[in-house]
Amino acid sequence: MAGFSISTVLLKTGFLHLTIGHVIMWLIAAAFIYLAIKKDFEPLLLLPIGFSIFAVNFPLAPLVGEGHLFYLFYHYGLEKEVIPPLIFLGVGALTDFGPMIADPKTLLLGAAAQFGVFVAFFGAILLGFNINEAASIGIIGGADGPTCIYLTTKLAPHLLGANAIAAYSYMAMVPLIQPPIIRLLTTAKERKIRMRQLRPVSKIERILFPFVGTTFTVLIVPDAAPLLAMLFIGNLFRESRVVERLLKTSQNELLNIVTIFLGLAVGSTMIADKFLKPEPIFIFILGLFAFAFSTAGGILLAKFMNLFLKEKINPLIGSAGVSAVPMAARVSQKIGQQEDPKNFLLMHAMGPNVAGVIGTATAAGMFLAMLR
């Protein structure tokens, strides 16, 4: 018999190559899957990410090496910058920019809520991360998963797993993180401010907005074009009302398909020997700071604007500039109604909430312009 032995067969199994690092990653995967299933924490992302982490941390399994399955998802989906823009197509198709168009000053609140991005960037540099790593960590504060993944893939791909997990985990925890900060920075009187009903928005405004938005933002930050152009294409599908089939596909099937590939690709980067380092812990801490300062930034700008406005803004909607749509807007609504049950802030809060999506993509474009 040529070259056959029991030991050869045994060496080709994974058992003899299993390390404690693999087992630790399995436990981390289990934690994310638990959060997804039991606690309903962003299950659409955390479940595929969690199982992908589990699957790729088996020794000898041909999943992540060059040419292998999960590597292909990562290479063509993320390295080639396909998946995040496709997700933004779906986001644009799902998003009603009407509240923002009706009250354009909410765009400023969406911008202010990017404050945490730059504070976390600063903090990351002080903690010893290099500039590119710091930018990719900072963008977690924008509470926008696809933008975080897009920027991290370009600037610090080795941090993709940790950054994505931090971003989606904190997005799920917005109802826990924001309320204490909101209460700290606002008075009961401010939380009771009622805002005038939003004006109706014409169809032509809704249709022209994608063109105006694309033109202006892409001229300012060309590096963010893949995200912003796709966001506005999706929105045009929605507002034109003549491409229902494309709209439904963008909102449903396409978004679901790329979400699956996104989760598997992100999880596949979290291999034991690359992930089990101190950096993820710092990233999680910085991510929390980023969220907190972003929330504070939106609220404080709203309070500042009230110094000059005749019709006051309820500062609660400033916190909704964190682009966790629609959770952050719902937090504003809930806290507002705790102060005044007849105060309906949801639609007002949706303005900065959706503006924050544009704001985070713009901030990402700023980083790319300054750092590349």
Next chain:
Amino acid sequence: MDNWTFGITMIIVGMGGTILTMWVLSLLMGLLRKLFPYKKEEAGK
């Protein structure tokens, strides 16, 4: 440039650029409103 100076510079430039971009976009949206005001007939469509 030390880390503190660099970081604060990036905060100012990055936030400033983001706020400026969104502010001008808000002005353009205000202009759109003036050029294409909402008409009540649209409510029926």
